[in-house]
Amino acid sequence: MNYQTIPVRLSHLLRHSSVGAILRSSEKPQYFLAIEDTRQWVDKHGYPAGKLIPYVEGVRSALGIDQELRTPPTASKNKQNNTIDGVCIPACRFPSWMHCGKCDGLYFKPWRKKPADEPLVCPKCKHSNIKQAPWVFIHPNGHMADIPWHYIAHQNAKTPDQNNCKHDWNSSYLKLRKSNNGYNLSCMRCSAFNKFDESARIPYGMTSSQPWLRETTETSEDLAVIMSINDSRIHTSESDSALVIPPESRIRRGSVIDRLYCNTKLRDRIARAKNPLAIKRETRKAAEELNCSKSEVVRAVSEIENGYPYYGANPTIDDLLLSEFGALCGIIPNNLEDEDLVTEHYSEQWSTCVTDEMAASTKAVINSISNLVAVTRLKEIQVLRGFSRMGGDLTPPDIIGKSKWLPALEMYGEGLFITIDEEILSRWESSLPIQKRAADFIERFAAADMNFNVEIQVSPRFLLLHTISHLLIRQLEAVAGYPAASLKERIYYSSNRNAPMAGILVYVAVPDSSGSLGGLAEHAKPDKFIRLISSVFEHAEWCSLDPVCSEHEGQGPGLLNKAACHGCALIPEPSCICGNLLLDRTFIKGNLDDFNQEGSDETRIPPFLTFAQQIRK
Numbered sequence: 001m002n003y004q005t006i007p008v009r010l011s012h013l014l015r016h017s018s019v020g021a022i023l024r025s026s027e028k029p030q031y032f033l034a035i036e037d038t039r040q041w042v043d044k045h046g047y048p049a050g051k052l053i054p055y056v057e058g059v060r061s062a063l064g065i066d067q068e069l070r071t072p073p074t075a076s077k078n079k080q081n082n083t084i085d086g087v088c089i090p091a092c093r094f095p096s097w098m099h100c101g102k103c104d105g106l107y108f109k110p111w112r113k114k115p116a117d118e119p120l121v122c123p124k125c126k127h128s129n130i131k132q133a134p135w136v137f138i139h140p141n142g143h144m145a146d147i148p149w150h151y152i153a154h155q156n157a158k159t160p161d162q163n164n165c166k167h168d169w170n171s172s173y174l175k176l177r178k179s180n181n182g183y184n185l186s187c188m189r190c191s192a193f194n195k196f197d198e199s200a201r202i203p204y205g206m207t208s209s210q211p212w213l214r215e216t217t218e219t220s221e222d223l224a225v226i227m228s229i230n231d232s233r234i235h236t237s238e239s240d241s242a243l244v245i246p247p248e249s250r251i252r253r254g255s256v257i258d259r260l261y262c263n264t265k266l267r268d269r270i271a272r273a274k275n276p277l278a279i280k281r282e283t284r285k286a287a288e289e290l291n292c293s294k295s296e297v298v299r300a301v302s303e304i305e306n307g308y309p310y311y312g313a314n315p316t317i318d319d320l321l322l323s324e325f326g327a328l329c330g331i332i333p334n335n336l337e338d339e340d341l342v343t344e345h346y347s348e349q350w351s352t353c354v355t356d357e358m359a360a361s362t363k364a365v366i367n368s369i370s371n372l373v374a375v376t377r378l379k380e381i382q383v384l385r386g387f388s389r390m391g392g393d394l395t396p397p398d399i400i401g402k403s404k405w406l407p408a409l410e411m412y413g414e415g416l417f418i419t420i421d422e423e424i425l426s427r428w429e430s431s432l433p434i435q436k437r438a439a440d441f442i443e444r445f446a447a448a449d450m451n452f453n454v455e456i457q458v459s460p461r462f463l464l465l466h467t468i469s470h471l472l473i474r475q476l477e478a479v480a481g482y483p484a485a486s487l488k489e490r491i492y493y494s495s496n497r498n499a500p501m502a503g504i505l506v507y508v509a510v511p512d513s514s515g516s517l518g519g520l521a522e523h524a525k526p527d528k529f530i531r532l533i534s535s536v537f538e539h540a541e542w543c544s545l546d547p548v549c550s551e552h553e554g555q556g557p558g559l560l561n562k563a564a565c566h567g568c569a570l571i572p573e574p575s576c577i578c579g580n581l582l583l584d585r586t587f588i589k590g591n592l593d594d595f596n597q598e599g600s601d602e603t604r605i606p607p608f609l610t611f612a613q614q615i616r617k
Contacts, residue, residue, distance in 0.1 A: 004025055004027060004031070004116040004117060005027070005075075005077060005084065005088060006023060006025050006026055006027070006033065006091070007026065008023070008089075010071075010072060010074070010409055010511040011382075011409065011411075011510075011511055013072045013089070013384075013407065013409075014237065014239045014382050014383075014384045014407065014408075014409060015237050015239065015574075016235070016237065017035060018035065018235075018237040018239075018384055018387055018397070018407075019035050019036070019037050019038060019384070019386070019387060019397045019399075019407075020034065020035060020037070020142070020144065020210065020235055020387045020389075020395065021034070021035050021235045021237070021387070022034050022035075022094065022136070022229060022234065022235065023035065023091065027117075028119075029117070029118075029119045029120065031093050031132060032093070032094060032095065032132050032229060033091040033092060033093055033094060034091060034092055034094040034144070034210070034211050034212060035089065035091050036089070036090045036091060036092060036210075036212045037210070037212075037397060037398050037399045038397040038398045038403055038405075038406075038407060039398050039399070039400075039403065040089075040090045040212075041072065041073055041087070041089055041090075041407075042087070043073075043087050048070055048405055049073030049086075049087035050070035050071045050072050050073050050405075050407065051070060051071045052068060052069070052070055052262070052264055053068075053069040053070060053071060053381065053408055053410060054261060054262050055244070055248045055251050055309060056069055056244065056248065056381055056408075057248070057310065058242075058244075058245065058248050058323075059242045059244060059248075059381045059383075062242050062319075062320035062323065063240045063242055063320070063383060065240075065383065065406065067403065067404055067405050067406045068404060068405040068406070069381065069383060069405065069406055069408035070405045070406070070407065070408065071407070071408065071409060071410070072089060072407050072409075073086065073087035073088070073089060074086055074087075075087055075088045090212075092211055092212040093109075093111065093132075094132075094136075094146075094211040094212075095132050095133055095134075095135070095136055095146050095147070095211075095229070096108055096109050096146045096211070097109075097132070097133045097146055097147065097149060098110055098120070098130050098131060098132050098133065099130065099131060099132070099133045099176055100122040100124070100125065100127055100129065100130045101127070101129035101130070101131070102122065102125050102127035102129055103122060103124055103125040103127065103175075104175045104176055104177045105122065105123075105124055105125075105172045105174070105175055106133065106149055106172065106174040106175065106176055107122075107123060107130070107172050108169050108170075109169075110123055110130070123172065124172060133147065133176070134228060134229045134230070135147050135198065135226055135227065135228060135229060136226075136227055136229055136234060137204070137207075137224050137225075137226060137227075138224060138225050138226075138227050138233070138234055138389050138390055139204045139219055139222065139224040139225075139389070139390075139392075140222050140389060140390045140391070140392030140393070141219055141220060141222070141389075141392055141393060142209070142387070142388060142389050142392060142393060142394075142395035143204060143207070143209045143210065143217060143219065143224070143389070144209075144210055144211060144234070144389065145204070145207045145208060145210075145211060145224075146211065147226060148202070148205065148207075149174050149176075149185065150165075150167045150174065150187075151202070151205070152185055152194055152196060152200075152202070153174055153185045153186060153187045153192050153193070153194055154187065154190075154192045154194075155194050155202075156192070156193070156194050157190075157192055159190070159191075161190040161191075162187070162190045162191070162192040164190075165187060165189055165190040165192065173187055173188045173189045174186070174187055174188070175188060176196065181195075182195060182196065182197070182198070183195070183196035183198075184196065197226065198226055198227075198228065199225065199226060199227075200225075200226050201223035201224065201225050201226075202223060202224060202226075203219075203223060203224065204219040204223075204224040205219075206218070209399065210399060213399070225390065233389065233390050233391065234389060234390075235387055235389060236387060236388050236389070236391070237384065237386075237387045238384075238385040238386055238387065238388065238394055238453060239382055239383060239384050239385060239453055240382070240383045240385060240453065240454075241380050241381060241382045241383070241411075241453075242320055242324070242380070242381055243324050243327070243341065243378055243379065243380055243381075243490075244340045244341065244378075244379040244380070244381060245323060245324055245327035245341055246327060246332060246341065247309075248309075248340070249327075249339050249340035249341035249379065250332075250339050250340075250341075251309055251340075253338060256290055256292045256296045256297065256299075256300045257299075257300040257303050257304065257308060259290050260286065260290060260297065260300045260301070260304065261300075261304055261308060261309070263289075263290075266286055266289060266290075267301075267304070269282050269285075269286075270282045270283065270286060270301060283297050283298060283301075319499075321490075321492050321493075321494075321501065322492075322494070322499055322501065324490070324492065324505075325492040325501045325503055327341060328343065328373055328375070328417045328492075328503065328505065329371055329373075329419065329503070331343075331345055337376075337377070339377065340377065340378070340379035340412075341375070341377065341378055341379065342375070342376045342377035342378075343373050343374065343375050343376070343417075344373070344374040344376055344521075344524070345371075345372075345373050345374075346372045346373065346374065346524060346525060346526050346529075347370070347371045347372050347373070349372075349526045350366065350369065350372040350526045350529070351366075351370075353366050353526055353530060354366050354367070360613060361534075361537070361609060362530070362534060363613075364609040364610075364612040364613045365530070365533055365534055365537055365609065365612075366530065367421065367424070367612045367613075367615075368420060368421050368424055368608070368609065368612040369418050369419070369420060369421065369533065370419050370420065370421045370422070371417070371418060371419040371503070372416075372417075372418055372524060372526065372529060373416070373417040373418070373524065374416055374417075374521040374522075374524035374525070375414055375415040375416060375417055375505070375507060375521060375524075376414055376518065376521045377412070377413075377414060378412070378413055378414065378415060378507060378509065379410060379411065379412055379509075380410075380411040380412075380413070380507075380509045381408055381409070381410060381411070382408060382409045382411055383406055383407070383408045384397055384406060384407040384408065385397075385406070391451070409511050410511065411509035411510060411511055412509060412510065412511075412512060413507055413508045413509035413510060413520075414507060414508060414518060414520050414521040415505055415506055415507025415508065415520055415521065416505075416506055416507075416520060416521060416523060416524035416529070417503060417504070417505045417506075417524075418503065418504050418533075419492075419501075419502055419503040419504075420464075420465065420468075420502040420503075421612070422500050422502060423615060424611050424612050424615050425461060425464075425502050426495075426500075427611055427615060428460075428464075428608060428611045429459070429460040429461050429464075429495070431605070432602055433602055433603055433604060433605045434460045434587070434605060435460060436602060436603065437460075437562075437584070437586065437587070437603070437605065438458070438459060438460040438463055440553075440554075440562075441458050441463060441560065441562075441582060441584070442458045442459075444554070444558055444559055444560055445458045445558070445560060445582070447558070448557065448558030448560060450557075450558065450560075450578070450579070450581070452577065452578045452579065453577070454577050454578070456577075456578055456582070457493075458582060459493065459495065460587065461493045461494075461495055461502060462491060462493045462582070463582055463583070463584055463587050464587045464588065464608065465491050465492075465493055465502060465503075465504055466489075466491055466577075466578075466582055466583060467540070467564065467569055467583050467584055467585060467587055467588060468504060468536065468540075468588065469489045469491060469504045469506060470489075470564075470569045470570070470571050470576070470583060471536045471539055471540055471568075471569060471585075471588075472504065472506055472532075472533070472536050473487045473489065473506055473571050473575060474539070474569075474571060475532055475535050475536050475539065476506060476520065476523065476532070479523065479532060480519050480520055480522075480523055481519055482508055482519065482520060484571045484572050484575055485571075485572035485574060485575060486508050486575075487506055487507070487508055487520075487571075487575050488506070488507055488508065488509065488575055489504065489505065489506055489507075489575065489576065489577060490504075490505040490507070490577070491503075491504060491577065492504070492505070506520070507520065508520055537588065537609065539568065540568075540585045540588040540589045541589050542568075543563070543565065543567045543568035543569075543585070544567040544568070545565055545567040545568070549563055549564070549565045549567060549568060549585075550563045550585070550586070550591070551563075552565075556580070556581055557579070557581060558581070560581040560582055561580075561581060561582070561583045561584065562583075562584040562586060563584050563585040563586045564583035564584055564585060568585060569583045569585060570583070586605060587605070587608065588607070588608050589607050589608075590604075590605045590606045590607040590608070590610070591603075591604060591605050592604055592605070592606055592607075
């Protein structure tokens with residue numbers, strides 16, 4: 001087998017292991033490899049190897065996607081005969097240059113005509129300490145290539161021999177030596193010499209746009225940058241996600257019509273049958289394949305021809321968050337356990353939890369939450385939009401932007417959903433001190449020019465909900481048994497009088513149809529949730545780094561956090577919708593008694609629960 005395989009999690013293929021990323025192989029000998037674009041994700045016949053994801057017209061509409069959504073192809077290694085079953089996602093070995101740690105020689109693709117699993121040695125000194133040179137050449141247009149070692153070595157050419165020295169891919173004539181001041185690059189043929197600057201900017205030139213492509217590309221006048229292979233700016237994936245909601249979440253899975261609708265090859269065979277004899281033959285074959293009667297196939301074909309599953313309705317979603325918010329707040333009639341959105345509402349039970357014996361703070365916590373919903377089953381669609389380099393323009397997964405499909409994943413899981421009482425929240429966010437404090441975030445966010453996978457409109461409402469969400473995730477990690485890195489958040493916020501939103505969904509989702517174990521939704525039951533949410537408000541009061549954390553006026557990138565640090569509100573970055581930013585415990589706990597803090601009435605903020613106590617007296 002003249003290639004090497006790397007096991008990669010499906011969820012990683014839409015993030016740091018997506019198209020254009022650099023991975024290190026897990027098997028020995030270890031190499032760096034670049035993931036090739038989706039035009040190469042095909043079967044032996046040249047067709048996309050991933051499965052089509054059906055019933056996602058609403059998702060595509062909400063995300064503004066015209067292309068089909070397909071899962072990445074999967075494969076497994078047959079250890080008995082050392083073969084691969086399925087279709088692998090191709091990757092090329094990159095960087096192409098290797099460096100010997102003993103003789104300092106640079107070699108271009110010394111692995112050519114050698115088995116992939118054969119350890120390499122230096123072609124000259126036979127030393128085993130030969131590794132890929134750990135630098136790449138990056139252009140903000142999204143291009144990536146090998147370092148132009150010959151160009152850099154001869155950049156300061158002074159003699160005719162040095163000016164006339166030609167590139168030779170098949171011989172080793174360049175040496176890279178480490179010195180006290182960095183690296184020295186020299187040519188052994190003409191004695192050209194230059195310092196190798198690990199952060200130099202030079203023209204990209206007529207080089208291929210990606211290491212696995214052969215055709216050259218024209219670049220802008222922007223200079224390309226030499227970067228260490230571990231630099232996070234080399235590759236940033238961009239993905240979108242949406243929940244599958246009614247009516248698409250209510251499709252009857254496993255029925256004959258469902259199986260036929262999802263089997264495009266089978267439907268195409270029936271559609272191509274023109275005469276009655278051919279139709280009868282293909283119908284019989286379909287019945288055998290679907291393990292049903294021929295009459296069931298005929299009825300299923302008729303339903304699909306009549307417009308199943310939408311029957312002429314346009315499943316357009318104008319506002320993704322508003323549609324999801326409505327589906328989570330509303331009660332789904334006759335909800336079945338195998339649907340893709342299954343909810344259990346505890347809002348009425350929650351509102352009657354208040355008793356005379358309760359502490360005032362506990363009553364305020366209960367009164368501040370208007371909806372409590374256990375999401376026992378949900379389905380999230382994650383779509384890879386593309387990737388960028390150095391924060392530049394987005395490069396589509398197929399590089400050229402002409403593909404009819406995008407890589408996507410069906411993620412199954414569970415969660416809990418709450419909404420904050422609109423009357424309490426409206427009064428809170430209209431407070432002048434709240435607005436003045438939020439104005440700092442709004443100004444800094446505009447100046448920082450941050451790009452997240454979701455569109456963020458900074459407001460007091462969002463800052464409050466986002467901080468509560470982080471504290472809730474940290475508390476669930478302690479009581480529900482889920483690591484915080486496996487939990488996700490969706491924030492539903494809007495002050496629009498016609499459609500106000502103030503909700504938090506904390507959930508877990510994995511690319512497995514069986515979903516998770518149910519421990520998260522279990523904590524939405526009122527007797528458990530009252531302890532959970534009370535702890536959230538209690539932990540907002542104090543941080544192990546107080547008083548420094550509480551009194552901070554700006555920390556993190558762009559100073560987009562205030563009273564929030566690793567001791568209180570920060571969570572693993574993959575769990576956060578905006579990179580662990582836009583957090584402030586002061587919006588929850590207030591600052592009236594913060595270590596005798598002085599300030600005018602315009603800056604002194606009462607605790608959020610104070611508003612709940614005042615309104616519900």
